[in-house]
Amino acid sequence: MPPLPPRPAHVPAELVRPYPFAGRGTTSTAIPRDFIPEIHRGPPVFWVDAVPYSIPGAWVPRRYAELQQVYQDTEHFTPKGTSQFAQMIGETWFSIPGEAEPPLHSRYRLVLNPMFGPSRMAKLEERIRLYARELLLELRPRGGCEFVSEFAFEFPIRVFLELMGLPQDNVAQFLAWEHAILRSHSIEPVAEALKAVTEYLSEQCEQRRREPKDDLLTLGVQAEVEGRKLTEDELKGFCFNLFVGGLDTVSTNLSAHFRHLAENPDHQQFLRENPDKIPEAIDELMRAYAAVTTLRVCTKAIEVGGARMLPGDLVLMPTFLAANDPEVFPQPEIVDLSRKPRHVSFGYGPHLCIGMHLAKREMRIAMEEALAILPPFGITPGADVVSFCSIAPIGPVALPLVWKA
Numbered sequence: 300m301p302p303l304p305p306r307p308a309h310v311p312a313e314l315v316r317p318y319p320f321a322g323r324g325t326t327s328t329a330i331p332r333d334f335i336p337e338i339h340r341g342p343p344v345f346w347v348d349a350v351p352y353s354i355p356g357a358w359v360p361r362r363y364a365e366l367q368q369v370y371q372d373t374e375h376f377t378p379k380g381t382s383q384f385a386q387m388i389g390e391t392w393f394s395i396p397g398e399a400e401p402p403l404h405s406r407y408r409l410v411l412n413p414m415f416g417p418s419r420m421a422k423l424e425e426r427i428r429l430y431a432r433e434l435l436l437e438l439r440p441r442g443g444c445e446f447v448s449e450f451a452f453e454f455p456i457r458v459f460l461e462l463m464g465l466p467q468d469n470v471a472q473f474l475a476w477e478h479a480i481l482r483s484h485s486i487e488p489v490a491e492a493l494k495a496v497t498e499y500l501s502e503q504c505e506q507r508r509r510e511p512k513d514d515l516l517t518l519g520v521q522a523e524v525e526g527r528k529l530t531e532d533e534l535k536g537f538c539f540n541l542f543v544g545g546l547d548t549v550s551t552n553l554s555a556h557f558r559h560l561a562e563n564p565d566h567q568q569f570l571r572e573n574p575d576k577i578p579e580a581i582d583e584l585m586r587a588y589a590a591v592t593t594l595r596v597c598t599k600a601i602e603v604g605g606a607r608m609l610p611g612d613l614v615l616m617p618t619f620l621a622a623n624d625p626e627v628f629p630q631p632e633i634v635d636l637s638r639k640p641r642h643v644s645f646g647y648g649p650h651l652c653i654g655m656h657l658a659k660r661e662m663r664i665a666m667e668e669a670l671a672i673l674p675p676f677g678i679t680p681g682a683d684v685v686s687f688c689s690i691a692p693i694g695p696v697a698l699p700l701v702w703k704a
Contacts, residue, residue, distance in 0.1 A: 304355035309609055310346045318347040318359060319688055320592065320617060326688040330558075332588065334688070335623045336632065343604030350613065350690065357613040358597075358606055359620070363643070365604040366621040369614055370647040373401050375601040376614065378650065381594035384480075384539065387490045388497075395536035396653060397544070403524075404649060410522045411537070411653055414515060420656045423461070427661060430457040431668040439672055442704035443679060447554045447697050450665075452477070455549040458661055463541070464514025465503065477546050481691050500538040501531070515541060541654075548591060549658050551692040552644075553665055555588035556581070558684065558695050559634065561677050566636060571670045579639055581662050586642035587634045589619035590692040593646065618643050619693065676702040 306315070319326075319334045338361055348356045360366050369376050378398045385392045393399070396407040413419065431454055438444045456473050460466065479492035500516075507517040519537050522529055529537065560567040570577055597612040608614070622642045623631040645652035652658070678684060679699035687693050 306346070306348060306356055307609070307612070309607060310356070314342055314344070314346050314606060316341050316345040316347060316359075318345075318349075320619075320690060320693065321347045321349045321357075321615070322689055326686055331686050331688045331693040332619065332623060332632075335620060338620060339623070339625060342606075344606035346606070347615070350615075357594075357615045358603075358608060359615045359617065360604055361617075361620045361624070362604065363621040363624040363627040366616055366618070366643060367647050368603060369595055369616060370643075370650060372601075373649065375597060375599045375608075376595040377598050378593070378595055381596060381613075384489075384493055385535075387486060388494050390497075390532075390535070392497075392532035392535040392539070394540040394543070395533055397540050397650070398536070401649070406524050408649075408653065410524055414518050415653050415657060417656050420660055423458070423657075424660065424664070426461055427458055428664050428668065430454060430461070431665050432672065435668055435672040439674075439702075440704050443676075443699065443701035445697055446557055446700050447550070447695055448474075450669075451550040451553040451557070451698070452546070454553070454665060455546050455661055458657075459541070459545040462515050462545070462657075463503070464507075464512045464516055473542075473546070477542075481543070481547050482687075496542060497535050497539060500542070501535060504534050504538065544652065544654050545657070547692055548652075549661050551590045551694040552585060552588070552658075552662060554698055555590060555694040556584045556662065556666065557669070557700070558678075558698055559584060559588065561698070561700055563634070564675065564677065566634070567670070567675060569636065570666070571675075574667055574670065576636065577666050577670075578659075578663055580636040581659065581666065582642065583634060583636050583638045583640055585644040585662075586622045586628065586638070586640040587631075588694070589622035589642060589644040590694050591619075591644065592617045592690050592692075593650075615690065618646070674702040674704075676700045 343362050343365055344358055344360045346356055347359055350357050360369060377400055379393055379400050382394055396404055396411060399407050434450055434454055452474055453470055456470050457467060460469055476492045476496045479488045483489050503516055504520050507520045511517045519534055570580055593616040595614040595616060597608040598610055600609050622644060625631055628640060645655040679701045682699040684698060685696045687696055
């Protein structure tokens with residue numbers, strides 16, 4: 300393992316803390332959220348030395364208040380360039396609207412928001428339900444499955460391909476690209492998959508210019524910002540944002556939620572008997588098992604939660620720490636399906652996730668159909684459920700479920 304880069308001189312030693320979510324590791328000794336209470340006994344904002352790709356450490360706000368502050372403060376913090384995906388392959392695009400800065404960010408959102416509004420997403424309800432039902436009916440007679448690979452990833456990929464107007468026989472290829480980009484432990488497979496997926500989506504955009512369809516790729520190609528069409532870099536950033544946001548976030552949440560139901564049969568039975576409670580249950584599960592860490596870079600000196608940040612400092616934004624902040628959520632370790640939480644799992648402020656209505660619809664439909672089609676399920680006896688405990692979305696690596704066929 301290469302030596303860590305030197306810690307910046309302005310970081311006081313008393314704010315440096317161990318942080319189990321800084322790398323790209325896994326754990327089989329606990330679910331990731333079991334590490335959170337100890338973190339909340341520390342300072343409001345702390346520094347962690349070990350961050351992937353040789354970045355010289357980062358600040359971590361653990362509380363809801365500081366996370367909100369950084370999300371809203373576009374004067375002192377920027378999301379631009381935080382993913383480093385384009386740089387890995389020598390390109391200059393950035394994720395749109397995820398890494399866009401004001402005022403262009405709001406202009407992108409003005410164009411893109413209607414593509415993901417509740418009314419447009421409602422039109423997809425029947426197709427989304429069909430994909431969920433097909434997969435679950437195929438799994439039911441087997442008496443069990445590996446839920447992560449056989450449903451949690453495949454289901455949102457099918458929905459993504461539908462949205463983009465791409466063939467459903469591309470599922471395996473997109474699954475491979477997604478795993479390489481978001482789950483690899485070295486840069487080489489990430490770069491290779493990045494190159495392949497961006498080239499493929501660019502080719503598809505070119506086809507839509509010649510032969511428009513009723514899909515998001517065509518809407519992207521035809522969209523105008525400030526009276527002009529999107530540039531090639533902007534289109535790449537738009538497509539890549541859909542790719543990452545549309546796949547991994549939903550699959551990770553589904554995996555964590557179904558693990559909870561498998562390990563808590565009383566909650567599973569309650570939702571089987573009260574399917575109308577599924578939407579609010581999903582909100583609480585998204586709070587309890589929030590999975591995403593977003594990133595910001597400090598652009599002007601500022602103090603946040605007692606920590607002095609300077610230009611160039613990286614800030615990790617773990618939604619799961621804010622979502623389990625005991626100052627905001629009483630007894631956050633308890634999953635209360637009637638809680639109605641104000642979670643930040645979809646971000647906050649101007650960068651609230653553009654695809655949240657679609658994501659929540661996918662999760663709701665998946666749970667409705669699974670509880671209607673599958674018999675009561677649990678973890679396969681003797682199975683060791685390993686979870687990602689990393690800067691990437693946290694959740695089960697694999698989830699072996701069993702039921703009576």
